[in-house]
Amino acid sequence: MSIPKDFKYTFSHEWIKIEDDKALIGVTDYAQDKLGDVVFVELPKVGTEIEAGHEAVVIESVKTAADVYTPLSGKITKVNTLLDKDPSFINSGPYGKGWIFEIEIRDKRELEKLIDAQVYENKISED
Amino acid sequence: MEKSSGLIFEKSSRGRKAFSLPEAAMPETEIESLIPGKYLRKNLRFPEISELDIVRHFTHLASKNFNVDGNFYPLGSCTMKYNPKVNEDIASMEKFRDIHPMFPEKYVQGILSLLKEMEEMLCRITAMDAFCLYPAAGAHGEFLGMLLIRAYHERKGKIRKKIIVPDSSHGTNPSSVHMAGYEVVSIASDKNGEVDLEALESALDEEVAAFMMTNPNTLGLFESKILEIAEKVHSRGALLYYDGANLNPLLGICRPGDMGFDVVHLNLHKTFSTPHGGGGPGSGPVGVKKHLVPFLPVPVIEEKDGGLILNRQKPQSVGSIKSFFGNVGVIIKAYSYIKALGDEGLKRTGKLSVLNANYLKQKLKGSYHLPFDKTCMHEFVLSAKKQLDSGIHAVDIAKGLIDRGIHPPTVYFPMIVEEAIMIEPTETESKNTLDEFVNTMKEIAGLAAKTPEILKKAPIKMSVKRLDEVQAARVLDVCWNFEKPEDEGQEDG
Numbered sequence: 001m002s003i004p005k006d007f008k009y010t011f012s013h014e015w016i017k018i019e020d021d022k023a024l025i026g027v028t029d030y031a032q033d034k035l036g037d038v039v040f041v042e043l044p045k046v047g048t049e050i051e052a053g054h055e056a057v058v059i060e061s062v063k064t065a066a067d068v069y070t071p072l073s074g075k076i077t078k079v080n081t082l083l084d085k086d087p088s089f090i091n092s093g094p095y096g097k098g099w100i101f102e103i104e105i106r107d108k109r110e111l112e113k114l115i116d117a118q119v120y121e122n123k124i125s126e127d
Numbered sequence: 128m129e130k131s132s133g134l135i136f137e138k139s140s141r142g143r144k145a146f147s148l149p150e151a152a153m154p155e156t157e158i159e160s161l162i163p164g165k166y167l168r169k170n171l172r173f174p175e176i177s178e179l180d181i182v183r184h185f186t187h188l189a190s191k192n193f194n195v196d197g198n199f200y201p202l203g204s205c206t207m208k209y210n211p212k213v214n215e216d217i218a219s220m221e222k223f224r225d226i227h228p229m230f231p232e233k234y235v236q237g238i239l240s241l242l243k244e245m246e247e248m249l250c251r252i253t254a255m256d257a258f259c260l261y262p263a264a265g266a267h268g269e270f271l272g273m274l275l276i277r278a279y280h281e282r283k284g285k286i287r288k289k290i291i292v293p294d295s296s297h298g299t300n301p302s303s304v305h306m307a308g309y310e311v312v313s314i315a316s317d318k319n320g321e322v323d324l325e326a327l328e329s330a331l332d333e334e335v336a337a338f339m340m341t342n343p344n345t346l347g348l349f350e351s352k353i354l355e356i357a358e359k360v361h362s363r364g365a366l367l368y369y370d371g372a373n374l375n376p377l378l379g380i381c382r383p384g385d386m387g388f389d390v391v392h393l394n395l396h397k398t399f400s401t402p403h404g405g406g407g408p409g410s411g412p413v414g415v416k417k418h419l420v421p422f423l424p425v426p427v428i429e430e431k432d433g434g435l436i437l438n439r440q441k442p443q444s445v446g447s448i449k450s451f452f453g454n455v456g457v458i459i460k461a462y463s464y465i466k467a468l469g470d471e472g473l474k475r476t477g478k479l480s481v482l483n484a485n486y487l488k489q490k491l492k493g494s495y496h497l498p499f500d501k502t503c504m505h506e507f508v509l510s511a512k513k514q515l516d517s518g519i520h521a522v523d524i525a526k527g528l529i530d531r532g533i534h535p536p537t538v539y540f541p542m543i544v545e546e547a548i549m550i551e552p553t554e555t556e557s558k559n560t561l562d563e564f565v566n567t568m569k570e571i572a573g574l575a576a577k578t579p580e581i582l583k584k585a586p587i588k589m590s591v592k593r594l595d596e597v598q599a600a601r602v603l604d605v606c607w608n609f610e611k612p613e614d615e616g617q618e619d620g
């Protein structure tokens with residue numbers, strides 16, 4: 001199970017790639033594996049302000065539908081519209097082409113709550 | 128002869144008719160002179176076939192239908208019990224069937240008294256103070272429940288924003304919460320599969336309007352701390368909502384109202400044996416405690432001058448939620464079921480549903496992983512985790528059952544169990560059927576271990592073989608393509 005070292009993570013299986021004031025967010029390899037083949041992704045609207053811990057995205061797979069929570073508060077600046085046409089990028093490249101949205105970080109203190117790759121790896125090996 | 132399968136459009140032949148009308152008594156008028164041309168579609172492609180071919184087409188389709196009258200249907204959470212035929216006879220009696228919902232009250236005293244008595248019986252079964260029979264199905268009942276909870280808090284002058292649900296809840300729960308404009312707060316279950324009291328405690332702030340749960344929960348486990356839960360929820364001014372999908376095992380044994388629930392919805396089409404699963408319609412009555420009675424939908428059936436009336440003068444009511452009086456035919460069937468069983472019969476129903484589920488659980492736990500190994504109620508959840516090593520998933524086991532004439536259990540739910548297989552036999556199955564199911568499940572576990580490649584191909588005996596579900600969902604195509612347009616003229620969107 002791939003867990004890039006330079007990303008941050010949440011216990012609810014989102015990854016966060018921080019680039020200055022912005023963060024790119026997606027779901028982890030572990031999450032996509034558990035979800036199974038993704039068939040639909042309901043993306044948030046660009047420009048929406050959302051609060052940390054709230055539902056930002058819904059991913060539907062053949063097995064289930066799952067919410068993706070934003071670990072950071074702020075304005076959504078970009079969404080991966082590629083997923084509208086081909087949601088399977090979440091499965092084939094969860095950390096690359098399968099990124100979901102970009103957010104403008106409102107409160108840098110929220111970054112302290114994120115976990116690093118090692119802690120995330122420990123968490124999923126417990127499951 | 129495979130000729131009778133295929134779509135009805137494929138059997139169509141231009142100009143063929145299934146009717147012959149007598150000559151019109153009135154002079155015929157061109158349709159164009161009655162309806163403006165822009166509203167007329169010239170290229171409507173209705174199938175054109177003979178009466179016999181229509182009959183064959185639908186008879187053939189009907190014979191492909193899987194139903195509880197034909198085979199075992201252990202679909203967890205759905206309570207696919209046998210639907211006694213006498214209920215159908217009673218609901219289709221002329222005196223019920225031929226009444227019109229717009230008849231004045233004085234002509235329909237019979238059906239009104241039946242509905243009133245049904246409300247009272249449901250109150251007695253659940254320990255609630257009043258019932259509304261109108262919701263058309265479980266989720267409709269949940270939605271009404273949410274509206275009642277909102278009305279209650281508004282009346283108290285405090286608009287609360289959140290509803291808590293356990294992470295094992297039925298999918299309709301968070302959906303209904305959303306639909307009613309509330310925010311969903313999901314809390315994790317504890318290691319025993321029950322509501323985690325600490326998680327509940329920390330989620331219960333003053334914005335919480337209600338805690339919505341089912342008991343037994345979706346793992347088929349009785350929430351042993353229910354009284355404590357009720358106490359906690361009420362102490363914060365929130366209400367406790369009961370999703371009645373899992374009421375079956377409790378019938379005649381214990382009642383949601385006694386556990387502290389303020390609002391309940393029932394699924395007459397589950398617990399009270401009315402047909403469902405493509406064959407509906409359903410019925411999802413909602414019961415409430417005294418403090419919510421003023422908000423119930425109108426009209427309310429009330430006694431007046433020795434008769435029954437439909438009272439619409441309820442200023443605090445959430446209003447009307449369904450045309451007329453709900454699915455009355457379904458209510459009659461459930462009424463007939465309750466009357467036929469009586470108190471003792473209902474109690475036996477609950478007990479046998481628990482016995483049957485525990486019998487299957489004990490027999491199957493060697494062949495499949497059982498995540499919560501304790502006495503269950505009317506259903507239990509296995510996991511296909513053991514079978515994963517040979518590449519077999521819950522879905523493959525489900526497909527294998529289809530080939531063997533058994534409806535698959537609910538799979539991949541509840542979501543807190545990996546590769547979940549949720550089995551609910553119901554009380555109406557004999558020990559022979561249960562034993563056959565056990566043998567079949569063991570046979571499939573054997574296949575999974577030894578020849579998984581065979582199981583991966585299932586179903587092979589059905590008219591439709593293994594479908595590519597991923598492709599079907601990603602490239603959804605539900606329109607029949609007419610290859611050769613039969614008519615010139617404008618295309619319709």
